[in-house]
Amino acid sequence: MGYESGGMAQDGQSTTNGMTQKQNKSADRAARPLSPSLDANLKELEDTLAGNSDIIFRHWSFGPDFRERACSIYFSSLVQEDNINYMKHSLQDLETHEVGPGKDITMEELRNFFERSGVSAKKATVVKDLFAVEEEILNGRLVILFDEWSKALSFKAESVETRQVNEPVNESVVIGPRESTVENLQKNLGLIRLRLKTTKFKIIMVQGGGETNTSIAYGYIEGRVDGELLQEFQRRIADVDKLEILETTYIEQLIEDSSYSPFPQHRYTERTDMAAAALLDGKIIVLVQGTGGIMLCPGKFTEFFQSSEDYYQRTLISTMVRWLRIIAFVIALTLPSIYIALSTFHPELIPTVLLLAILNAREGIPLPAFFEALLMEFFFELMREAGVRLPRPVGSAVSIVGALVIGEAAISAGIASPIMVIVVALTGIASFSLPQYGMAISLRILRFPLMASAALLGGFGMMICLLFILLHLCKLRSLGQPYMASLMPLRLSDLKDVLLRIPLKKLLRQPRNLHKQ
Amino acid sequence: MLIEDRTPLPRRLARRLRSRIRKVLKLMLAAAMLVLPTGCWSKYELTERAFVMGVALDLRDDGKLDMLTQVYRPSSSEIGKSTSTIVGSSVNIKTSDDTVMEAIRDIPIHLGRKAQWSHMRVIIVGEKLARSLNLIQTLDLFYRDHEPRNSVSLMIAKGKAAHLFEKTPLIEQTSSQQFLRTSESSHRNAAKTLDTTLLDLIRRMKSVQKDMAVAYVYEEGKTSQFFSAAGLALLQDGKMKDVLPASKVEGFLMLSGDYKSGAVEIHCPGSKTELETAEVLSLHSSIKPVVKGDDVRLVLRIEGDITINELKCSKISTAEEEAIFVSAIEERIKEQAAGALSFLQKRQIDAIGLGNRVYRTHPQAWSRMKADWGTRFAAMPYDIYVRMRLVTGGTIRSKTMS
Numbered sequence: 001m002g003y004e005s006g007g008m009a010q011d012g013q014s015t016t017n018g019m020t021q022k023q024n025k026s027a028d029r030a031a032r033p034l035s036p037s038l039d040a041n042l043k044e045l046e047d048t049l050a051g052n053s054d055i056i057f058r059h060w061s062f063g064p065d066f067r068e069r070a071c072s073i074y075f076s077s078l079v080q081e082d083n084i085n086y087m088k089h090s091l092q093d094l095e096t097h098e099v100g101p102g103k104d105i106t107m108e109e110l111r112n113f114f115e116r117s118g119v120s121a122k123k124a125t126v127v128k129d130l131f132a133v134e135e136e137i138l139n140g141r142l143v144i145l146f147d148e149w150s151k152a153l154s155f156k157a158e159s160v161e162t163r164q165v166n167e168p169v170n171e172s173v174v175i176g177p178r179e180s181t182v183e184n185l186q187k188n189l190g191l192i193r194l195r196l197k198t199t200k201f202k203i204i205m206v207q208g209g210g211e212t213n214t215s216i217a218y219g220y221i222e223g224r225v226d227g228e229l230l231q232e233f234q235r236r237i238a239d240v241d242k243l244e245i246l247e248t249t250y251i252e253q254l255i256e257d258s259s260y261s262p263f264p265q266h267r268y269t270e271r272t273d274m275a276a277a278a279l280l281d282g283k284i285i286v287l288v289q290g291t292g293g294i295m296l297c298p299g300k301f302t303e304f305f306q307s308s309e310d311y312y313q314r315t316l317i318s319t320m321v322r323w324l325r326i327i328a329f330v331i332a333l334t335l336p337s338i339y340i341a342l343s344t345f346h347p348e349l350i351p352t353v354l355l356l357a358i359l360n361a362r363e364g365i366p367l368p369a370f371f372e373a374l375l376m377e378f379f380f381e382l383m384r385e386a387g388v389r390l391p392r393p394v395g396s397a398v399s400i401v402g403a404l405v406i407g408e409a410a411i412s413a414g415i416a417s418p419i420m421v422i423v424v425a426l427t428g429i430a431s432f433s434l435p436q437y438g439m440a441i442s443l444r445i446l447r448f449p450l451m452a453s454a455a456l457l458g459g460f461g462m463m464i465c466l467l468f469i470l471l472h473l474c475k476l477r478s479l480g481q482p483y484m485a486s487l488m489p490l491r492l493s494d495l496k497d498v499l500l501r502i503p504l505k506k507l508l509r510q511p512r513n514l515h516k517q
Numbered sequence: 518m519l520i521e522d523r524t525p526l527p528r529r530l531a532r533r534l535r536s537r538i539r540k541v542l543k544l545m546l547a548a549a550m551l552v553l554p555t556g557c558w559s560k561y562e563l564t565e566r567a568f569v570m571g572v573a574l575d576l577r578d579d580g581k582l583d584m585l586t587q588v589y590r591p592s593s594s595e596i597g598k599s600t601s602t603i604v605g606s607s608v609n610i611k612t613s614d615d616t617v618m619e620a621i622r623d624i625p626i627h628l629g630r631k632a633q634w635s636h637m638r639v640i641i642v643g644e645k646l647a648r649s650l651n652l653i654q655t656l657d658l659f660y661r662d663h664e665p666r667n668s669v670s671l672m673i674a675k676g677k678a679a680h681l682f683e684k685t686p687l688i689e690q691t692s693s694q695q696f697l698r699t700s701e702s703s704h705r706n707a708a709k710t711l712d713t714t715l716l717d718l719i720r721r722m723k724s725v726q727k728d729m730a731v732a733y734v735y736e737e738g739k740t741s742q743f744f745s746a747a748g749l750a751l752l753q754d755g756k757m758k759d760v761l762p763a764s765k766v767e768g769f770l771m772l773s774g775d776y777k778s779g780a781v782e783i784h785c786p787g788s789k790t791e792l793e794t795a796e797v798l799s800l801h802s803s804i805k806p807v808v809k810g811d812d813v814r815l816v817l818r819i820e821g822d823i824t825i826n827e828l829k830c831s832k833i834s835t836a837e838e839e840a841i842f843v844s845a846i847e848e849r850i851k852e853q854a855a856g857a858l859s860f861l862q863k864r865q866i867d868a869i870g871l872g873n874r875v876y877r878t879h880p881q882a883w884s885r886m887k888a889d890w891g892t893r894f895a896a897m898p899y900d901i902y903v904r905m906r907l908v909t910g911g912t913i914r915s916k917t918m919s
Contacts, residue, residue: 452549457557
């Protein structure tokens with residue numbers, strides 16, 4: 001369709017808190033008001049909506065001698081349950097008794113009733129504009145046009161089958177709520193709003209552009225979020241009304257400070273409790289219609305090691321698991337490089353008995369250590385990608401083949417040494433143990449330059465590469481905020497929730513560690 | 518609040534800067550790629566080097582040095598079992614030349630791999646070499662080179678050191694490892710020898726009084742598979758002078774403060790054949806030279822914990838009987854210390870480092886005494902005070918057999 005639907009209407013008639021952000025998408029488009037003639041309106045609409053097999057125009061007649069005319073317009077693919085007759089309900093609003101065929105109702109009465117916002121059985125919105133009518137229809141609502149009235153009635157009638165609220169797929173916990181987001185924006189916002197019953201929690205809607213016109217919502221808690229941070233965020237998404245947004249990650253990639261950094265600058269979750277906790281910490285959450293991902297911005301490096309389950313379990317185990325994650329991070333990043341550096345440059349650093357075991361393993365292997373490591377890592381990455389893409393029926397067969405090929409056959413054939421397979425497997429497992437998927441991906445990327453630098457200059461090369469990574473991290477910003485906020489400059493009081501998880505007795509009673517400079 | 522300043526540079530300047538930076542980065546990347554397969558110069562694969570486990574140095578009749586290097590031989594599934602000079606999972610390479618360095622350079626002509634010295638476990642020096650040449654001068658390479666570590670165990674062998682390496686290890690992977698372990702445990706658990714390292718030798722050679730004791734090892738017979746790490750070789754001015762027998766080593770260790778744990782035997786009162794034993798759990802000895810003018814007197818204080826291992830005739834049912842038993846043990850310990858000391862005094866070898874202690878506390882007195890320290894040491898009077906504590910009777914239940 002060549003039209004861009006424009007105007008001021010929003011998705012969802014009951015916008016939360018009554019506050020909506022009116023985005024005037026195209027100031028150069030004049031509003032096209034409805035004309036009182038039903039036929040003229042219908043002609044205009046048929047022009048724009050033509051070519052669609054799922055659009056339905058249903059004509060009604062009522063009033064004395066069936067003189068008054070009306071027409072319901074809706075998409076049959078959006079309004080799937082059509083057992084509610086909105087026309088009938090509108091007529092019913094005007095009579096105390098059963099309206100029957102509506103012989104006693106005139107347009108005058110109807111006009112009066114609805115223009116004065118009478119209490120209707122089915123909630124009707126009055127629409128004045130042709131663009132608005134198109135937008136309402138595209139959003140799954142049913143619009144009734146009347147003859148001799150330059151306004152139309154719009155009813156919320158959308159009923160498309162969507163996914164049920166279920167357990168989160170990627171972020172399951174042992175103890176804690178198992179509520180994940182679905183694809184419907186209003187449902188997701190509702191789930192979050194139920195957790196934060198405060199008037200300070202504001203949700204603002206923004207409209208995307210292009211042909212998708214996706215609804216985007218961002219929320220924050222007034223008083224906790226930094227004013228300048230909010231302004232910066234709003235500044236960055238200012239031009240989203242010209243872009244076609246399909247997922248929350250589109251927004252993430254739109255507003256991130258560094259597109260080429262391997263490190264994610266914003267957190268991503270599908271759990272509503274995590275979103276609520278982030279809001280309480282002064283973060284801004286972003287949701288998009290059509291997807292269940294919630295983006296939490298800005299992100300801090302230390303936060304990528306926290307999961308919501310840390311707070312649902314007791315202090316000791318949470319602290320230990322946090323340490324485990326930090327160790328896993330180090331292992332996932334550096335273990336293959338350490339092996340390469342030690343075995344090719346610094347064998348004197350390896351304890352003698354371990355060295356003898358490695359010698360036994362490496363004798364007779366044709367490849368030098370670096371290329372062997374590269375080969376094994378490459379196989380592992382292939383397996384990982386294949387595991388994600390393969391269809392379920394072939395799943396088990398492929399995983400067996402992968403394990404056998406890489407594990408057993410390579411070792412027996414003498415292509416790889418068992419030590420290398422252990423190193424690669426341990427690296428892979430360590431990278432899976434991080435709660436945020438974005439961080440695990442960054443490790444996958446950074447492992448290879450680190451391995452190359454270890455092969456080049458040994459421990460010295462590793463040090464150089466790690467220095468570069470550190471430099472990059474220090475320079476990195478998330479929504480203008482420094483990425484390494486609590487670590488550099490080191491603020492031990494902020495770290496109380498990073499290295500340890502101090503008992504909730506103390507944590508809950510202290511003021512929250514708000515994301516401030 | 519720090520939001521980064523993003524005011525852009527003027528467009529042309531920015532473009533030029535960007536393209537230049539990109540060019541430099543591409544060059545750097547290409548350079549890095551070039552070096553990737555080769556790496557820098559000090560890179561080598563583990564399979565390109567031979568890891569040395571132990572070294573034996575001997576003196577030949579014609580004055581040349583005989584060197585035997587024990588190299589670890591990795592056992593791989595495909596390489597079949599081989600023959601001759603392979604003992605267990607190690608290979609002995611024999612080379613001979615004027616200096617240690619030349620002998621080392623002859624190793625690749627037999628082996629095919631350059632030796633890697635970082636994991637050397639033991640250096641064994643033959644007796645003839647130790648008696649004729651200055652030890653630290655012979656071993657200078659191992660001290661100076663960057664690869665060998667100073668923590669390598671040092672031992673002196675009775676007869677030829679090379680014979681010892683030809684024995685198959687009993688439990689360990691290589692016999693060098695076994696030498697190291699026997700030296701350590703003989704010192705720690707039995708007090709029959711001292712676990713000396715190259716670093717000890719170096720430190721002692723740099724002190725004012727250069728006598729020292731080095732671990733002594735000998736084989737049980739030319740055809741036997743066993744060797745013993747017992748006794749100490751006494752060095753004076755870097756050359757071996759005498760051997761301290763194993764029976765006197767306990768006393769020696771008490772004198773030098775290196776006694777870790779061991780056993781004490783006493784005779785039953787009135788009997789020459791019946792013996793009782795007690796185990797020393799811990800022992801602290803402090804040896805102090807008391808200097809008055811030019812007279813030096815030795816004061817040795819020993820205190821520790823003992824437990825009873827074998828009880829045949831004594832009784833410890835009352836506190837008095839216990840005290841009698843303990844004092845008998847103390848007497849025996851005193852005898853051991855005195856016996857070792859008189860052995861050293863007779864040979865005028867101050868291996869316990871008494872001269873160094875005098876130098877530390879009374880440097881002026883030392884400068885007067887150092888010329889004839891040997892005779893002074895031989896005639897030095899000494900006082901030994903021993904106080905042991907019986908910690909446990911050794912039994913779990915209260916009733917005993919005797």
